[in-house]
Amino acid sequence: MTPIKAPKKLIEVALPLDDINVAAAREKSIRHGHPSTLHLWWARRPLAAARAILFAQLVNDPGYQRELGHGVNKKEAEIKREKLFQIIRDLVKWENTNNEEVLNRARAAIWESWRETCHLNRNHPQAAELFDPEKLPAFHDPFAGGGAIPLEAQRLGLESYASDLNPVAVMINKAMIEIPPKFAGQAPVGPLPELNTSGKDSVRPGQAMNEDWSGAKGLAEDVRRYGHWMREEAFKRI
Structure with missing residues (x-):
């Protein structure tokens, strides 16, 4: 069996833990736009920590000697490692x-x-199958729960899969990682409702969106419009 050459990952060497901890703690006070508002889930992982750990597991540490005859310049490796740390510091901020x-x-x-890993394993007998430099490995969380980890894997560009025995967890993950990508970049299909009659607010759904339907904004707007319609219908009847 041909061994696989696996460069040491950043997570095996060092992490900017203080920055990750601060961002993870701050998340506890975030209420608007956080998956925790979709449904309460025990042992929910902070998105900042999940994102940082996934990134650090996927990037190679610059200080690892790749091949014989190619030594490592420790000072240069430290500079490159600091650049990766800065990516993590920016990555874990809620506003980012x-x-x-x-x-x-x-x-x-x-x-x-x-691609570096693929190059190192270019002579592996299963290189075409296992080390395609044009396709990242897919990600699977078999016990996805609240979905923080597969959601962040998807955000980092991986094809993400989630599964769980609990039907509530399955529903949460469908809402977070399965349905939104299907409608990414699409405009809402529901009609723009009239101004409400209940007097609860003066802004109708879609009014402040400026027709920017990138990402899941169109889907989110449809949810708002449907919710608006349901509230108006309830107000008429009650």
Whole structure:
């Protein structure tokens, strides 16, 4: 059996733990836009920690000697490692959750490490099957629970799969990682409702969206419009 050459990963060497801990603790006070508001789930993992750990597991540590005859410059490795640390520091901030510039830097580092690993294993007999430099490995969480880990794997650019025995967990994961990608970038299909009659608010759904339907914004707007319709119908009847 031909051994697989696996460069040491960043998580095996060092992490900016203080920055990750601060961001994870801050998440506890986030209520708007956090998956925890979708459904309460015990042992929910902080998104910041899940994102940081996944990234650190996917990128190669710069200080690892790749091949014989190719020594490592420790000072250069420290500089490169600090750049990866900075990506993590930016990645774990709540305000950067959907920051494409930050996410693209993280995805680029993941791709670079994956292609390096593919190159190291180019002579493996199953290289074509296992080490395709144009396709990242898929991710599977067999006990996904609240879905934080597969959600963050998907955000980092991996094809993400989740499963669980609990039907509530399955429903949560469908809502977070299965349904939104199917409608990514699509405009809402529901009609824009009239201003409400209940007097609860003066802004109708979609009014402040500026027709930017990137990502899951169109799907989210449809949910708002349907919720608006349900509230209006309930107000008429009650």
